Each structure stands twice: as structure tokens, then as C-alpha cells.
Amino acid sequence: MEAEKDNQQKSRRSFVEQGLKFGLLTAASGSLLAKVFGKSESPDAEATIEVMSTDGTLMQVPASAVEHTHEKKSGYNPREGFSNRKFVMVVDLAKCRNARKCQSSCNKNHYITGENAWIKIYKMQDSEKSAPYWQPTLCQHCDEPACVKVCPVDATFKRRDGIVLIDNERCIGCRFCMAACPYSVRVFNWSDPWQGDSVEQAEYTPDYAGIPSQKGTVDKCDFCPHMIDKGELPHCVSACPNDVFSFGDMYEDTVTNGSGQSFKLSKLLKDRAGYRLMESLGTEPSVYYLPPSDRIVDFEEGLENYTEFKSVDKPQEP
Amino acid sequence: MNTAYEKMIHDLAPKKFSWKGNAWVAFLVLIILAGIYSYVQQLKHGLVITGMRDYALWGIYISNFVFFVAVSLVGSLITAILRLSDVHWSTPLTRIAEIIAVAAIIMAGIAIIIDMGRPDRVLNLFIHGRLQSPIIWDVIVISTYLVLSILFLYFPLLPDFTIISKYSDTNSKLTKWYRALSLNWSGNEKQTKIYSRSIKVISVLIIPVAFAIHTVTAWLFETTYRPGWDSTNFGPYFVAGAFVAGSGAVVMVMYVLRKVYQLEDYITDSHFDKMGKILVMLCMVYLYFNINEYLMPIYKSTEEEEVHLRSLFTGEYAWLFWTAILGGLVAPVGVLLFPKGRKPLPLFLVSLAVVMGAWWKRYLIVIPTLSHPFLPIEGVPEAWRHYSPTWMEWAITAATLATALLIITLLVRFLPIVPIYETAEERGLLENQSENESL
Numbered sequence: 001m002e003a004e005k006d007n008q009q010k011s012r013r014s015f016v017e018q019g020l021k022f023g024l025l026t027a028a029s030g031s032l033l034a035k036v037f038g039k040s041e042s043p044d045a046e047a048t049i050e051v052m053s054t055d056g057t058l059m060q061v062p063a064s065a066v067e068h069t070h071e072k073k074s075g076y077n078p079r080e081g082f083s084n085r086k087f088v089m090v091v092d093l094a095k096c097r098n099a100r101k102c103q104s105s106c107n108k109n110h111y112i113t114g115e116n117a118w119i120k121i122y123k124m125q126d127s128e129k130s131a132p133y134w135q136p137t138l139c140q141h142c143d144e145p146a147c148v149k150v151c152p153v154d155a156t157f158k159r160r161d162g163i164v165l166i167d168n169e170r171c172i173g174c175r176f177c178m179a180a181c182p183y184s185v186r187v188f189n190w191s192d193p194w195q196g197d198s199v200e201q202a203e204y205t206p207d208y209a210g211i212p213s214q215k216g217t218v219d220k221c222d223f224c225p226h227m228i229d230k231g232e233l234p235h236c237v238s239a240c241p242n243d244v245f246s247f248g249d250m251y252e253d254t255v256t257n258g259s260g261q262s263f264k265l266s267k268l269l270k271d272r273a274g275y276r277l278m279e280s281l282g283t284e285p286s287v288y289y290l291p292p293s294d295r296i297v298d299f300e301e302g303l304e305n306y307t308e309f310k311s312v313d314k315p316q317e318p
Numbered sequence: 319m320n321t322a323y324e325k326m327i328h329d330l331a332p333k334k335f336s337w338k339g340n341a342w343v344a345f346l347v348l349i350i351l352a353g354i355y356s357y358v359q360q361l362k363h364g365l366v367i368t369g370m371r372d373y374a375l376w377g378i379y380i381s382n383f384v385f386f387v388a389v390s391l392v393g394s395l396i397t398a399i400l401r402l403s404d405v406h407w408s409t410p411l412t413r414i415a416e417i418i419a420v421a422a423i424i425m426a427g428i429a430i431i432i433d434m435g436r437p438d439r440v441l442n443l444f445i446h447g448r449l450q451s452p453i454i455w456d457v458i459v460i461s462t463y464l465v466l467s468i469l470f471l472y473f474p475l476l477p478d479f480t481i482i483s484k485y486s487d488t489n490s491k492l493t494k495w496y497r498a499l500s501l502n503w504s505g506n507e508k509q510t511k512i513y514s515r516s517i518k519v520i521s522v523l524i525i526p527v528a529f530a531i532h533t534v535t536a537w538l539f540e541t542t543y544r545p546g547w548d549s550t551n552f553g554p555y556f557v558a559g560a561f562v563a564g565s566g567a568v569v570m571v572m573y574v575l576r577k578v579y580q581l582e583d584y585i586t587d588s589h590f591d592k593m594g595k596i597l598v599m600l601c602m603v604y605l606y607f608n609i610n611e612y613l614m615p616i617y618k619s620t621e622e623e624e625v626h627l628r629s630l631f632t633g634e635y636a637w638l639f640w641t642a643i644l645g646g647l648v649a650p651v652g653v654l655l656f657p658k659g660r661k662p663l664p665l666f667l668v669s670l671a672v673v674m675g676a677w678w679k680r681y682l683i684v685i686p687t688l689s690h691p692f693l694p695i696e697g698v699p700e701a702w703r704h705y706s707p708t709w710m711e712w713a714i715t716a717a718t719l720a721t722a723l724l725i726i727t728l729l730v731r732f733l734p735i736v737p738i739y740e741t742a743e744e745r746g747l748l749e750n751q752s753e754n755e756s757l
Binding site (some may be wrong): 115116117120121122123137146149150151152153154155170171172173174175176178179182183184186187188189190191192215216217218278281307308310311 | 365366368371372373375376434436439447448452453539541542544688691695697698700702
């Protein structure tokens with residue numbers, strides 16, 4: 001908890017810097033990270049940056065000490081992803097009060113116009129006598145993704161950085177991936193998404209899902225590679241007013257929440273008894289949940305936002 | 319002249335439709351046109367014109383696809399299995415079975431394309447196909463089965479084409495077609511040898527492929543985690559059900575053709591009796607698999623399985639479920655166990671019930687499972703919790719069934735419905751014939 005306090009003052013950019021720490025330690029993937037986290041090339045690249053050693057101690061080193069060994073362009077391809085990274089998310093159920101800001105931010109930034117959001121907050125109750133809780137649920141970015149297994153055309157694929165994406169220009173719309181996914185996170189464009197000219201004319205790339213969405217193909221949460229690329233956190237993470245979400249890199253063993261606090265992932269999961277959804281299915285999700293014990297917020301508070309039958313605020317029909 | 323043989327050719331050679339036949343074709347074409355109109359709407363607006371949504375993500379397009387695959391299996395049963403077991407009574411039925419198999423497997427392929435969100439990208443299956451996906455397995459086995467079924471229909475037709483080209487008006491276009499398609503069949507020793515050998519080879523090849531098409535279709539569901547699909551029983555359960563549906567379809571076509579073309583000499587009451595016996599056996603085998611499929615999960619009643627099975631046994635699908643099981647399976651067994659129940663008309667009616675039950679059974683396999691996912695259905699419009707097909711979806715589905723019937727009808731119009739050569743051979747008419755010719 002002290003470490004949390006120490007970190008309290010840090011800006012969101014600390015997430016960026018966390019990335020660099022690992023780069024220094026390995027002295028291998030530095031340039032790629034610099035590309036990934038473009039901000040390190042801004043004037044404050046002169047400043048010192050903070051690094052975390054493998055035992056978890058923090059230290060300050062000059063930014064120039066970070067060795068850039070690779071050519072910038074060598075690394076990134078939307079199908080392969082960032083090398084030497086493995087993205088994870090932690091969802092702290094003790095903090096969720098169904099504010100739904102994650103959902104509205106995701107809907108807005110991915111221009112979701114269908115009826116079904118990519119991130120849903122379920123009202124859960126595991127058994128009659130146990131307490132209800134709110135469970136934000138997004139694509140689990142499984143390491144053994146059932147959806148990727150069944151896709152006949154390699155339209156949905158798993159990247160080396162752990163992210164599962166969809167190539168909407170290849171998808172044939174058979175919806176087998178939706179049938180295979182046990183987490184019900186995939187949505188289908190049953191009709192033309194009507195996202196407006198600016199989005200519809202944008203150049204398509206699989207690592208910014210929804211820009212544009214395509215009729216007759218499947219969409220889902222993309223773990224926001226376009227934000228990671230800018231050195232920022234996924235929309236849902238930064239939008240959450242309660243710091244429910246933390247996002248980071250498993251290889252760095254660090255996750256950062258919307259307020260910029262960083263945590264040692266392994267310690268967090270150990271201390272709070274983290275778990276993954278439907279572990280028994282063997283899907284190996286990249287999203288961890290912290291149980292809703294010692295809750296900071298009341299479950300009932302969330303009921304005022306509970307809309308059983310609505311997830312997307314629809315714009316006016318054109 | 320061998321009058322029995324002549325009469326047989328006369329009876330079995332393709333005939334022009336009466337007004338009834340033409341009206342039937344017109345009726346089918348009308349249904350198909352309604353389906354084409356609806357499909358154009360679907361291409362224009364997307365699958366939003368159907369009742370499917372993110373939870374009920376598959377609907378009657380898929381259950382109808384499973385039905386077609388099921389029906390197509392009968393080609394291998396009646397023709398290949400019975401042929402290899404040296405059963406001869408079924409010879410007059412082989413052509414009907416093969417025609418049904420070819421029509422059904424063509425329509426299975428079309429039905430699955432209709433379900434696709436992006437039919438314009440169908441070639442991606444070949445360009446980017448990945449062997450680990452059961453859909454690619456299905457593409458492979460269904461196309462293999464289609465080729466084998468066409469060959470299995472075509473090879474026994476070679477002698478028949480020669481026979482009818484000699485029989486019919488020599489100058490008509492159709493006769494020229496028959497002659498070309500006969501590949502110069504003259505019935506000499508060398509040809510007969512290749513002929514019987516090829517048929518034997520296809521008979522052997524087509525059985526594993528037939529089992530594969532429906533097993534793989536079962537795997538489309540079984541490879542997911544969903545309660546109701548996550549069952550090791552699914553492959554044999556689907557294959558058993560397929561033989562039931564296909565045999566029912568054969569009986570129906572047999573009955574109609576016999577009536578329309580007065581084929582009582584070739585398709586006899588004894589054929590109906592024997593088909594009835596086969597059907598009752600298949601129904602009992604399928605019933606056995608159904609008991610396994612439903613009884614063991616409800617005995618254990620894990621949470622997810624219980625929700626699913628309750629909706630079938632007592633919930634929103636109960637009416638449909640019990641009608642399909644009792645009306646389409648149990649009652650037919652009851653009727654067909656008695657010789658009177660295997661007379662042509664009762665058997666026809668029972669087969670109608672069996673085939674309709676089989677269609678709805680596939681609906682019950684595909685749809686209820688989708689309305690019970692692991693996580694709650696929340697944050698979507700209330701209507702998405704249930705699936706009810708739209709009229710356009712029905713129109714398209716009806717059109718696929720009508721197209722299958724149209725293919726069958728047209729093949730019946732232009733091909734001898736009962737194999738002439740093989741039937742004559744079995745009746746010993748052929749030897750007399752060649753003697754006569756040499757005289």
C-alpha cells in the first residue's frame with residue numbers, strides 16, 4: 001500500500017515509463033518501445049526515468065542510458081503485434097459500482113453504433129446467499145483463444161503480445177467465433193453500422209477496431225493497441241472514475257490504473273487472490289479479476305445505472 | 319422381341335410432365351422467387367433482416383443446413399451399404415436415393431453460404447483456409463461427398479442412357495444428350511467390368527465420407543463449450559438422426575413417384591414394407607442416442623445443463639421438443655412395428671412426420687443452446703433473448719427446400735427414376751435380351 005501512495009503523484013505517463021524500464025533491463029527491445037511509446041522522444045527524453053528492477057525496487061536513471069538497439073521500423077505489424085510484450089488487464093471488482101464510464105468511453109472511441117457494447121457490466125451473484133457484485137466484462141484476450149481456433153480464414157488471430165484481434169477485411173461472417181467464445185464478448189454487425197463519413201472513410205487497420213466497422217463482420221474489444229502505440233492506457237482504463245481497471249505488461253510485471261498508480265502484478269494477484277473467468281475451460285485469459293471483497297463501494301449504488309436492455313447511447317438516425 | 323424388357327423400358331423411360339407436373343414446377347419456382355427476393359434484401363441490408371442477433375447468432379439457416387446434410391446421407395445408406403451387403407431388393411430405389419442425396423448436398427452448400435455475413439468473401443475459405451477450423455473440414459468433406467454422390471448417380475446411369483437413347487426419338491435434342499452422356503456405352507465385357515468395379519469402389523469410398531460429413535457437422539457444435547453442444551455423443555447421434563431423415567425422404571419420394579408414374583410393378587408394397595422395417599430400426603437407434611443425449615445430463619443436472627434442458631423439457635421449447643420426439647420418433651416406431659403400418663400410405667404419412675420432426679429436431683439442437691450462454695444476457699435489447707425467424711428468413715429457407723425439390727423434380731423428369739439396366743439384370747431380362755439381339 002505504501003508503494004501505491006508513493007506512486008500516487010505520477011502522471012499517466014508513468015505507464016509509458018514502465019515500458020521503458022523493461023527496455024533498459026533487457027537492453028534489447030528499447031527502440032521498439034520508443035516507437036511504441038512515442039512520447040519518450042519528446043524533449044523530456046533528457047530527463048531521468050524511473051526503472052524497476054526484477055526484485056521490484058525502483059530507481060532513477062538518465063533516459064539517455066536506455067540503449068536503442070533495434071531499427072524503429074523492424075517491429076510492428078498489426079498482425080504480429082509488439083515484440084517482447086504481453087499485455088494484461090486487472091479488473092478490481094471491489095471498486096466497481098457500475099458507473100458505466102468504461103462502457104460509454106469505449107462505445108464513443110470505437111464509434112460503436114450497434115445495440116451491443118464491447119464491454120458490459122454484468123450484475124452477478126454467484127449463489128443465492130452470496131453478495132451480488134458488478135463485473136465489467138470485455139474480451140479476455142485468451143492465450144488459448146477458442147475463437148481463433150475455430151476461425152476458418154484466420155480473420156481473428158492471436159498476436160505475440162497477447163492481443164486477439166479481428167481482420168474485418170477478411171472475416172466471412174460465419175459467426176463461429178461468437179459461438180465458440182464462452183464469454184459472449186463478440187458482437188456482429190447485423191446491418192450497416194452508419195458511423196458517419198469521417199469514420200467510414202478512415203483507413204482500416206485491425207489494431208483500431210471499429211474504425212470503420214463493417215457490415216456482416218464480427219467486432220469486439222481490441223485491448224486498444226492504438227492507445228498503447230501512443231503510450232496511453234486503453235479507453236476503459238482511463239475513463240473509469242474508480243480505478244477498477246489496471247493495464248500493463250506481464251513481462252514487466254507491472255499494471256497501471258487510470259489514476260496513474262502502478263502495481264506489481266504478481267504481488268497484486270497474490271495479495272488480492274486474483275482469478276480469471278472460467279479458468280476450468282483452459283482458455284488462459286489475459287484479464288485477471290480481483291474478488292469483490294472488502295468493497296470500497298456499495299453494490300446498490302450501481303443499481304441506478306443498471307439498464308438491463310440498453311448498452312449503447314444511439315446517435316440520431318441519419 | 320423380348321416384350322417384358324420392352325415394356326420395362328417403356329415404363330421407366332423419362333416422360334414429359336403432365337399439367338400436374340408443370341403446376342408443381344411452377345409452384346416451386348414461385349417459392350424460389352420469393353426466396354430470391356428476400357435474399358436480395360439480405361444482401362442489401364445485411365443479416366439484420368433475419369431474427370438472429372448477437373446471442374441467437376445462428377438460426378434456421380444453420381439448422382436447415384444441418385437438415386440438408388442429414389438427408390444427403392441416405393445416398394450412402396440405400397445405395398452403398400445395401401449394395402455392399404449384397405441386398406438386391408433395394409436396386410429400384412437406388413436412383414431415388416442418389417437423386418435425393420445430390421439435391422440435398424448441393425443445397426447444404428448453398429444454405430451455408432446464405433448464412434454468411436459476407437458471401438462476397440466465400441473464396442477466402444480457399445485463399446486463407448486454416449485446417450484447424452471445423453468449417454474447413456466441412457468444406458473438404460462436403461465437396462468430396464458432392465463429387466462422389468454425383469459419380470454415384472452418374473455411373474449406374476451410363477447403360478441407362480444408351481438404352482433410352484435407343485428407345486426414344488433419334489432426332490430429338492434430348493436423345494443426343496443421352497447418347498453423349500452414355501459415353502458410348504455398349505455393354506461389352508470390358509465396359510461392364512470397369513463399370514461394376516467403379517461402382518464397387520465408390521460404394522466403399524462413399525461410406526466413410528458420408529459418416530464424415532455429418533460427424534464434422536456435429537463437430538461444428540461440439541467444438542464449442544456451450545451446454546447442449548458440449549457432448550461426446552454428438553457425432554454418432556447426428557449420423558443416426560441423419561439416416562432417419564434421409565430414409566423418410568426416400569419413402570416420401572418413392573410414394574409420390576410410384577403414384578404419379580404408376581410404377582407399382584417396380585416399387586412394390588414389399589419395398590415399402592422393407593423400407594418401413596429399415597426406418598423403424600433407424601428410429602430406434604436414434605431414440606437410443608437421444609436418451610443418452612438428454613438423460614445423462616439431466617441426471618447430473620449441472621447448473622448450465624439444467625437451465626438448458628429445463629427449457630427443452632418444460633420451458634419455452636417444451637411443446638416443440640415433445641412434438642418432435644413423440645410425433646417424429648416415438649409414434650413412428652409404434653406404427654411401423656406393425657405390418658399394416660408399413661403399407662404404402664401409412665408409411666408415407668409416418669415418413670412425413672419423421673421428416674418434419676427431423677427438421678424441427680435440428681432447430682432444437684441449434685437454437686436453445688444459444689439462448690443460454692455462460693454469462694448473463696444483459697445490456698442488449700430485450701428481444702435479443704429470444705429468437706424468432708422473420709418472414710424473409712422463412713422465405714429464404716423455404717426457397718432452399720423448394721430448390722432441393724426442384725432439383726429432384728428435374729432429375730426425375732430427365733432420368734429413369736428406376737435404374738433400367740440394373741433392374742433388368744436382376745430380373746434376368748438382360749440375358750434374354752442379348753440372346754434376342756444376337757438372333
